Structures are given as C-alpha cells and as structure tokens.
Amino acid sequence: MPLILTEEQIMLQDAADGFLKENAPIAHLRRLRDSRDPDGVSRDLWRGFGEMGFSGVVIPEQDGGSGLGAVEAGVIAESLGRTLTPSPFMGSSVLAATVLKAAGSQTQKPWLGRIAAGEAILSLAVDEGPKHAPAKIAARAERSGNGFKLNGAKGFVLDGHVADALIVAAQTDEGLTLFLLDPATPGLSVERTVMVDAHNAARATLSEVQVDADAVIGAVGEGRGPLDAALTLGRACAASSLVGAGDQAFKATLDYLKTRKQFGRLIGEFQALQHRAAYLFTELELAKAATLAALQAIDAGRSDAEQAAGIAKAKAGRVAELAVQEAVQMHGGVGMTDEFDVGLFMKRVRVLNELLGDAHFHAERLARAQGF
Amino acid sequence: MADLETFRAETRDWLEANCPPECRGAAPGEAEMVWGGRNAVFPTPAHKVWLDRMAERGWTAPEWPREYGGGGLNREEAKVLASEMRRIKARPPLYSFGVWMLGPALLAFGTEEQKQRFLPPIVRGEIRWCQGYSEPGAGSDLASVQTRAVNQGDHWIVNGQKIWTSYADKADWIFCLVRTDPEAPKHLGISFVLFDMATPGVTTRPITLISGKSPFCETFFDDVRVEKENLIGTLNRGWDVAKALLAHERTMIGAMGDTGVGRPLGQVAADHLGLDEAGRLDEPLLRARIADYDIDAAAFRLAMERAGDQMKAKQAHPAIASMLKYYGSELNKRRHELAMAAGGSDALEWEGERSNDGQAARDWLRTKANSIEGGTSEVQLNIIAKHLLQLPGA
Missing domain, CATH: 1.10.540.10 (Acyl-CoA dehydrogenase/oxidase, N-terminal domain)
Incomplete structure (x- = not known):
C-alpha cells in the first residue's frame, strides 16, 4: 500500500x-x-x-x-x-x-x-491520574445483585458532561471490564473541567454505582482487547489532529515570514529563520509519514499496528509541539496575543499531546517492546 | 493484490533457496561489502554466487527496465522484494554508485546506445563507478567546477583536479563534471562526461580521514582524452544531469543510516551495559535518548518510503531529496554518538581483534562526513527554504 x-x-x-x-x-x-x-x-x-x-x-x-x-x-x-x-x-x-x-x-x-x-455523544473513561496509564486502572467493579457495583474516579473524560452514555473501564476479579453507563445512574457524578484549549473534558466519580449485568460490554474480564483497539485508533487519530494543528500553525508562520518586514526586509529573508522553517518542514513530513503508516497498519490488521500508532503519536506530538513554539516565537509579540490564532494552536497541541499518552509514554513502550 | 501476494510467495521461496547463509545477517562491515568491478573482491565465494544470482534476475537494480538488465519490477513489487530480503536479513548483493547514482541519470538523460552500453554491466557489478564532482574550489558551491575539457573535434582533452572522489583508487570508470564553456555563466558551461579511469593521465591519491581510513581520494587529470560519444545529455547543460544525479545521491546518503534490519540500538547498548531487574537498560538517561532516537528513526524510514511513493505517483517535489539527505545524515550521526556512549571505553579501542580494529570508533568518525558529502546540511536547508518553502531571497 x-x-x-x-x-x-x-x-x-x-x-x-x-x-x-x-x-x-x-x-x-x-x-x-x-x-x-x-x-x-x-x-x-x-x-x-x-x-x-x-x-x-x-x-x-x-x-x-x-x-x-x-x-x-x-x-x-x-x-x-x-x-x-x-x-x-x-x-x-x-x-x-x-x-x-x-x-x-x-x-x-x-x-x-x-x-x-x-x-x-458517548465518552470513554479510562484515565485516572494526571498521566495516561491504561495498564494501571484502579477503578473497581465488584459483583453485586445481578450485576456490579462500581467505585473509582476518572479524569480527562472527553465530553463526559454532555455524554448520553459513558463507557467506563474498571477492574473485576476476572480482569479489566468495560461497562456502558447511563450518566443518570445514582452514584455517578460528572463534573465538567474547563480546559486550557476550551475543548471538552470532565471528571467522573463513581461511588457505589449499581449496574445490571447487561451493562457489561463484551465479556467480563475481557475488556482489554476492545479497549486496546480503541486506544490504538485513538492514538493514530490524535496523531492526525496533531499533524493538522502543527501543519496549520506552520503554514500561518510561513505566510508571516513572507509578509512581515523588519530592518527594511521580509523576515523570511533571514537565514536564521529560513533554516528553522526548513527543519520544521522536514519534521512535519516525518510526522505525516508516521501517522499515515499507522492508520494504514490498523486498516490492514497488521500485528505492529499498535506500535505504529505509538510511534505516530509520539512523533506527531513532538513535531506539533515544535511547530506551535516556533509559530509563537516567529510571530513575535502578536503571537502572544489572544486575538491572534497561533496561541490557540499551542493550547490545543498541549492537550492533544497529553491525550492517550504523550511522547514519553510511547517512547517508553517502544523501548520495552525493543527489549531494553 | 492477489498478484502481489503470489509475487511475495515466489520471491520468498526464491530468496530462501538462493541467498547463501554467508550473505545473511546484520549489516555488513566495510570489509564484507561487495562493490564489484574489474578487480572485484568477494569475502567468500558465496558472495559471488549471491551477486551473480541476483544480477541474473536484474534484482541488483530491481526497478530498472528489463531491456537494460534490470528487474523490471514496479514499485510495489520492489517493496515486496526489499521486505522479503529484510525478513531473512539478506545483505545487499552489490554496493554500487552505478546503481544508486549513475544509472538513474542515464535512464533519464542517456541515449539508447549509452543505456545499452553502460547499464547492463552496472547491474552485473562488472564495472565500478566513481563520482567526479567536488573540487578544491567547488564544495558546497559545486557549480564552480574548474576542471577544463578543451574541444579537439571528436574528443576533449581534460585537465584539472577532483577531490573527495569516493573510492577513485578502486573504480573502473568515472562520471565527471567538466567545464566545456569557460565564458558562460557558471551553471551553463558544465558538461557531464564518462571515462575510463585507466585512461592515460588519470592518477589518484587516497586521503586519510579522521577515521584512519581512506574512502576518498584526490583525483588528477593531466591531458586525459575523453571521447565525445561519452557526453551524457546536452553539451554545456551538464548541470541538469548533475542536479538529477545529486537528488539520487542525497537520497542514498540519507538512507545510509539505520535500516531497521540489524539489532536495535537499545539491545546493542544492553549488551554492553546490562539490564536492571525490570529489564530496562541500566542507564536511564541514555535509555531515554535511545528511545527518542528510535521514534525518529522509525518515522524517518516511513518518510523515505512515503517520498518514494510520492515520486512514483509524480506528487513529489524534486527538493524532497534534500529533506531526506539532511535528516538522514543528521540522524545517522546521532545514532553513532549514542552507540559510542553505549559502548563506553570498549568503543574507544582503535586496534586489535576485540574491537575489530576499532570498527565502532571508525564508523562513528566516518558518519561525520554524512552531513558534508553530497551537499552540507546547511546547503540542504537552503534548498528546502528556497525551493519547497519559497522563502524570499533564499
């Protein structure tokens, strides 16, 4: 392909x-x-x-x-x-x-x-601490009545406060299990968290939340497979959004280099800025390649798709981070104003970087997979 | 797609049956690379068998047309061949500037007769080529070449000096930039010619590098006769050929680094430094830098693949080669810095069997040329800024 x-x-x-x-x-x-x-x-x-x-x-x-x-x-x-x-x-x-x-x-x-x-609108509640750590989910679901009783706390739940249903990952005696919850279920409280990028997230607290057995998605103890499938596609798509945001910030910066004059010249004539722009362009090309490759690997059902998605997420995250920083710096003072859009890109990229594992998380996983 | 799967199965069987065990394994050291040529050196007889078998199928140049000895594969088939070779860790049967650089330029600019004459011996590894580009006064500013070719009717007489000519002392023929019109603006008076290194008047002198090795030479031309039939492309328009060839050279240098075939760098480091109880490299900060490198190396391999696909689909900007050259060479330098850190004092040994005569240190030093040869990193960034980003005044 x-x-x-x-x-x-x-x-x-x-x-x-x-x-x-x-x-x-x-x-x-x-x-x-x-x-x-x-x-x-x-x-x-x-x-x-x-x-x-x-x-x-x-x-x-x-x-x-x-x-x-x-x-x-x-x-x-x-x-x-x-x-x-x-x-x-x-x-x-x-x-x-x-x-x-x-x-x-x-x-x-x-x-x-x-x-x-x-x-x-549906939400997936996985994260619990400030960093993405799906291997360390602590929320518990104990057998109770004909179903389960859930306890725990989730954060960074996308759209949680407007969700029509929530998918919650919790541990049972049989292993990780996914539950589909009505947000009105007693004991479940959802609080919107207004985020730096003005996109949606929420915290969800589960206190003795009683659900029937039919709330289980798939089989009890077998939530890991569907969860991993979702996380893999999610990471690859987050990489795509990072590429989109990073590339758009870069385009705006490139336009600015071609129009802004200082010292009687277009600032894009300065080699110090030219080389940084050329370097950033190159990094963006790498991020695009890694992202498309991960998406294709998922579609082909390849066994390395999960790793490819991690590589894409890490690479796109790092590159987009560089792109928005260069965007603000090269725009100078106007880049720091709320009126100008580049700051919005910087905020969004920070959030996307944290979503579903940052570059550190994915580099760590790659190192483990490579045996060191 | 079914055809491609059939091709994969057949290729897998053929490689399994025909790639000798001696020609499989991690990336070969310099002494194990087969460069072909009149004085070809084969580390073992199996290496010659492997070259001959691959050359017979045209798989030393898989995507060249069959009529010139190539494999006639399309891009997807060539990718399958490469991936199947990686699968069994088959080493390249031939290392060749003819395949990587001259061939593509001949296919684009050569006459039918020139293609028939020069391409098949390249595929078979019979003629080893070197590149006469840089001169003492023409490095990053390559178009300043001063080597003169004076018109003598049916031939030219060439005088001048080249430098950094890779393996000139071992090559059979040279592809060379010469000035055929000294009055014209510098880009418009250059021609691209081929001649035999055995021609009277050609001498070479190896240059010892910081690695202690001499992959490069100074090459001197003293009244060398060059036949006019060996002009490639149009007279005085050699810069067009030179630029096209440079794109292939840059892609080649960019691709020289980590191919993802050998042992991962982190595991090599673990061999030296050991793992902790959790199975992590016992140097956490070095481990983090290696993991970051791995992310970039994986993304770079995919960027190379994507650039190749874009070229095939005619969606690629020609300056994309500068991007690959720039990133690949910087990445390779980074890899070898990390390898040296992972090796510690073991990697500092310069002589002796234990270190294979200082291979780690010599390879590390060799990579420092990657961001100079074929146009410096700074020149590549200039090209990207000017041609891809169209920044003003670049």
Whole structure:
C-alpha cells in the first residue's frame, strides 16, 4: 500500500476541510469559549457531522455508519486539527465506536447508529491520574445483585458532561471490564473541567454505582482487547489532529515570514529563520509519514499496528509541539496575543499531546517492546 | 493484490533457496561489502554466487527496465522484494554508485546506445563507478567546477583536479563534471562526461580521514582524452544531469543510516551495559535518548518510503531529496554518538581483534562526513527554504 492517500480519501479530505471551514472555523471555537457555552460543543454541528457521514466513519454500514477505515477517520481528525473545532468526534466516533463495534451486545449496538447520525455523544473513561496509564486502572467493579457495583474516579473524560452514555473501564476479579453507563445512574457524578484549549473534558466519580449485568460490554474480564483497539485508533487519530494543528500553525508562520518586514526586509529573508522553517518542514513530513503508516497498519490488521500508532503519536506530538513554539516565537509579540490564532494552536497541541499518552509514554513502550 | 501476494510467495521461496547463509545477517562491515568491478573482491565465494544470482534476475537494480538488465519490477513489487530480503536479513548483493547514482541519470538523460552500453554491466557489478564532482574550489558551491575539457573535434582533452572522489583508487570508470564553456555563466558551461579511469593521465591519491581510513581520494587529470560519444545529455547543460544525479545521491546518503534490519540500538547498548531487574537498560538517561532516537528513526524510514511513493505517483517535489539527505545524515550521526556512549571505553579501542580494529570508533568518525558529502546540511536547508518553502531571497 503506497503511503499516499487514494483519490477517494483526498475527496473526503476536501469534503471535511470544506465543511469545517464553512461551519466551524476557529471563530466557532472562540464563540463557544467566549460565551462560556455550558456544553462547550455544538449539537447542531454534531448533527451536521452525522449528515456528512463523518460521525459514523468507522461504523459498519449495517449499523448505520459509513463503513470506512482508520485512514478515513484520520483524514477527518486532521481536518479537525486544522480548524481546532471542538467536536465529539474523538470520544464518540473513534473511541466509543471502536469499543462498541468490537464488543457491543445487540442492545448496545444501536448506539452506533445514533453516533453515526450525530444524535448521540458517548465518552470513554479510562484515565485516572494526571498521566495516561491504561495498564494501571484502579477503578473497581465488584459483583453485586445481578450485576456490579462500581467505585473509582476518572479524569480527562472527553465530553463526559454532555455524554448520553459513558463507557467506563474498571477492574473485576476476572480482569479489566468495560461497562456502558447511563450518566443518570445514582452514584455517578460528572463534573465538567474547563480546559486550557476550551475543548471538552470532565471528571467522573463513581461511588457505589449499581449496574445490571447487561451493562457489561463484551465479556467480563475481557475488556482489554476492545479497549486496546480503541486506544490504538485513538492514538493514530490524535496523531492526525496533531499533524493538522502543527501543519496549520506552520503554514500561518510561513505566510508571516513572507509578509512581515523588519530592518527594511521580509523576515523570511533571514537565514536564521529560513533554516528553522526548513527543519520544521522536514519534521512535519516525518510526522505525516508516521501517522499515515499507522492508520494504514490498523486498516490492514497488521500485528505492529499498535506500535505504529505509538510511534505516530509520539512523533506527531513532538513535531506539533515544535511547530506551535516556533509559530509563537516567529510571530513575535502578536503571537502572544489572544486575538491572534497561533496561541490557540499551542493550547490545543498541549492537550492533544497529553491525550492517550504523550511522547514519553510511547517512547517508553517502544523501548520495552525493543527489549531494553 | 492477489498478484502481489503470489509475487511475495515466489520471491520468498526464491530468496530462501538462493541467498547463501554467508550473505545473511546484520549489516555488513566495510570489509564484507561487495562493490564489484574489474578487480572485484568477494569475502567468500558465496558472495559471488549471491551477486551473480541476483544480477541474473536484474534484482541488483530491481526497478530498472528489463531491456537494460534490470528487474523490471514496479514499485510495489520492489517493496515486496526489499521486505522479503529484510525478513531473512539478506545483505545487499552489490554496493554500487552505478546503481544508486549513475544509472538513474542515464535512464533519464542517456541515449539508447549509452543505456545499452553502460547499464547492463552496472547491474552485473562488472564495472565500478566513481563520482567526479567536488573540487578544491567547488564544495558546497559545486557549480564552480574548474576542471577544463578543451574541444579537439571528436574528443576533449581534460585537465584539472577532483577531490573527495569516493573510492577513485578502486573504480573502473568515472562520471565527471567538466567545464566545456569557460565564458558562460557558471551553471551553463558544465558538461557531464564518462571515462575510463585507466585512461592515460588519470592518477589518484587516497586521503586519510579522521577515521584512519581512506574512502576518498584526490583525483588528477593531466591531458586525459575523453571521447565525445561519452557526453551524457546536452553539451554545456551538464548541470541538469548533475542536479538529477545529486537528488539520487542525497537520497542514498540519507538512507545510509539505520535500516531497521540489524539489532536495535537499545539491545546493542544492553549488551554492553546490562539490564536492571525490570529489564530496562541500566542507564536511564541514555535509555531515554535511545528511545527518542528510535521514534525518529522509525518515522524517518516511513518518510523515505512515503517520498518514494510520492515520486512514483509524480506528487513529489524534486527538493524532497534534500529533506531526506539532511535528516538522514543528521540522524545517522546521532545514532553513532549514542552507540559510542553505549559502548563506553570498549568503543574507544582503535586496534586489535576485540574491537575489530576499532570498527565502532571508525564508523562513528566516518558518519561525520554524512552531513558534508553530497551537499552540507546547511546547503540542504537552503534548498528546502528556497525551493519547497519559497522563502524570499533564499
């Protein structure tokens, strides 16, 4: 498989870019932020995403989705990175949809159609501490009545405060298990956490939350497989968003180098800046290659897909971090103003870097996999 | 796709049956590389068998057309061949500037007769080529070449000096930039010619590098006769050929580093330094730097693959080679710095059997040329800034 997009994928990219530019440019994010919108996300936009077939990109056609793959999901995630659009796409269309697709029961699968239509928002609650550590989930689910009683605390739950259902990962005696929860279940409290990038997240506390056995997704003790599938696709798509955000910040910087004058010359004439721009361009090309390769590996069902997604997430994270720092520095004082967009890119990249494991997390995993 | 899987299965069987055990394993040391040529040196007879078998299929130049001895494979088939060779750790049967640099330029600029004459011996490893580009006064500013070719009707007489000519003392033929019009602007008076290194008037002198080795030479031309039929491309437009060839050279240098075939650097480090109870390298800060390197090396290999796919699909900017050259050579230097740190004082030994005559240290020093040869890193960044980013005044 060549490491380039097919014609159909390029058409999808154009459609996603066009839709977002029209309906959710950066001004959309600013409006939600500045009006202190209680949801922090637009339900109308989410329905529009459904109408375009974006929300159900990886959901099978028989479940109401578009039946496409990881590369297509990455294409949309990259577009979202370019416009910084707050969207339930990552939490619902990528993470929750992958879990339900892999292990959802007949009564749970209808959620897929509602995600695909842009009607439902779902959240996946994995993280507990300040760093992503899915191997160390401490939340407990004890057998109780005909089901389970859940206790624990989750953080960085994307869209948790507006979710129509939450997927919670907790330990049982049989091992890690995934549960589908109604947010109104007694004992479950969800608190929105307003984040630096004005995108959505929440903390969820579970205190003696009683659920029936049919809340279990897949089999008891077998949550690791569907969770890993979701995390792998999530990481590759987060890498795509990082590439989108980093590339967009770089483009803005390049334009600025070609228009801003100091000392009677365009600042882009200075070799000190030229070399930094050339270096950044090169790094972005590496990040794009690693990201597309990971998405293709997932679609091909390759055994190294999980590792490829980790490499992509780490590389895209580091590169996007460099891109936004160079963007602010090369824009000078205006780069520090709230009025100018580059600061928004810096904030978003910081959040995406932390999401589903930062570069340190993935470098550590790669080292372990390589036996050192 | 089914065809490709059939090709993979057949290739796997053929390689398994035909790649001798002596020609498998981690990346070969310099002494084990087969460069071919009139005075070809083979570390074992099996190495010659491996070269001959691969050359017969054209797989020393897998993507060249069959009529010139190449393998006639498409890009996807060539990737399958490469991945199947990696799978059994098959070493390249031939290291060749003819395959990597001259061949692609001949395919683009040569006449039919020139292609017929020069390409098949390259595929078979019969003629070893060297590159006459740099001169004492023309390094980063390559178009300043002063070596003169004076018109004598059916031939030229060439006088001048080249420097950093890789393996000139071992090569059979040279592809060379000469000035055929001293009056024209510097880019417009250069021609690209081929001649036999055995021609009277050609002498070479190896240059000892900081590695103690002499992969490069000074090469002197004293009234050397060059036939006009050996002009490649148009007279005085040799810079076009030179640039196209440079793109291949840069891609080659960029790709010289970690191919992901050998033992991972972290494991090599563990051999020296040991693992702690948790199975981690016993030097946490070095371990972190190696892991970061691994991420970048993996991403770089994919960037090379993507650039190749973009070229094939005609979506690539020609200056993409500068990007690969720049990053690959800096990455290779980084790898060898880490390897030296991992080796500690073991890696400092310069002589003796234990260190294979200081291979680690000599390889480390050799990589310092990677970001100079084929155009310095700074020149590559200039090219990216000017041609890819179109920054003003670059």
